[in-house]
Amino acid sequence: MKSNLSAWNYVKNNRRSVGTMISALALSFAVIYVVHVLLMTSVEGFKPMLLEYPKKVGFFNISEKTLEKSKVKGAEDADLKEKMKALLTKLRAKEGVKDVTWAQVLQARYQAVIGQWSEEFPLYTETEEIVRYLEHTGAKLIRGRLPESEGEVVISSMVLRNQKLDIGDWFMKDQFGETFRIVGEVESDCMVSAGMPNHYYNTGMYYVVMYNEDNGNLRAFLREQGVELDAADTVYDLPAHREHFREDCELLIANVVNAISAVVLVFVAVTILIAYVSFLRNRVNEFCLYASIGYRRMEVYGMMMREMFIIFGISLFFGVVIAVPVSFLLKELILDPAGILAVAWYPEQIAKLTATLLLILGVLQIPVLVSIRRIKTIDRLED
């Protein structure tokens, strides 16, 4: 015996109410996805600086106080200069280390939608050293020229766009005044910049360690060498950056994204629940009719389920159709030109939102089941 309870009947004949529900779900889906894309710029933008760059270069600066109290292996009783040289020699001999130099260090600021990060880059006194450094990090000069005299810097394209700077502008003018001038633009996967120091500022002398492979644990190396680091010392190495990335980017942003998604979804779920209960109330007579003419409750329930799957399926489709192109447009038209690294396609987020929609669908079973349980036959309505 064929059931003629078609889910399409309700969907196609109630375009306004079904359309409202589909719009609400699809737009909520799209909003959450786009917010996710925006917030994730803080993760995507910091990824090259915090995870890729430190695989190639590390920096550390040890205070005189630290060096004085440290028993550097092989130079236990030597003076500061000798201790520094001993460290340099050992670092150069370390497996995976291509070169170690001394250089002053500047920081190139990158501003994401939420948060910012400053990446260190060296200031060499010789252009040849800059060339070597850029070659090592895979950066290419694409505009302007390399630094040739003091205070000149080449900056990565992404930082230039991000900070709205261009060749000829003063770099970090707010901090250093008109002392570092941008003379070139470099293209680099990990936002590499470089330059020459000037005589107005000593930005601090750092060891610049260029690695050949992913083994940049400078803290461990210094500990092995008998250097007792304290709070005044600065070590920018891969483990420290990884830790920053995990705690300050991934976890923080994940929590923010999850919190926003949860709030929006709870709001959507409650709204849909209320709207759906109202839909069900309007259909009491219909369900009673079905029961009276011999349809089983499960058949009515099946029809309701199919209706919901159709509504949620269409919502999901339109949610993706809206969210992904909007994200791509946002990336191409706003984020990229603003120098904010963004990714528009997050399949795992689509999957997560789909799962959440299914969860809402599950919640909607409650009023459906209550309605199904309350189905009466028409004789009872007419009594």
Place this chain on the structure above:
Amino acid sequence: MFDIKNLSMIYDMDTDEKMYALKGLDVKFPDRGLIGIIGPSGSGKSTLMYCLSTLKKPTDGSVVYNGTELTTITDVKREQLRRREFGFVFQKHYLVPYMSAFDNVMVAAVTNDAATREKAKYYLEQLGLRDREIGKRPTKLSGGQCQRASIARAMINDPKVVFADEPTASLDHQNAFNVMRILKEYSATRLVLVVTHDRSILGEADRIIEMWDGEISRDGGAL
């Protein structure tokens, strides 16, 4: 077809003031024919119809339909009977508001083939709905047109019994007689039970049962 013995229906069983809707009815109905059940409001005529059609379970007594005791069958069998062998016309049309008249007829059908769709259209036309009205929703139809669509819905599976509770209540005189003519034609091969308080529509009934206060006061032939 129906063999009813000592059928009683008591409302408010748990209270001191029990209300008897049916009081020990004994009656038999044949396989075919148009039978009118007539009586004033509260006489128990609708309750009798609901008990026969399994929508209500009587308090006492027996309803045997084609050899099957309906008061003790399972819910599933009850539903199957209502779906396959019984057709219903209620006091109100109970059309699904978002469906067309045609879809409202088809929703009760046990098949969905071309022949059934043709039959739905045929019944609707026979009941006076024009082609362009068949695709309209109940809100765009008059009360009479809705009631006629509900009669087509009751007949779509060619049920062995059509239970009609005040089927002409919302129809004008002409349409009421058209509906009764259709039901009369249908009763040539099937049983049609018409519950009404309007004697004038039962002119062609094969048998009329008059009810009063839960009892059959008169069981006779046509008026």
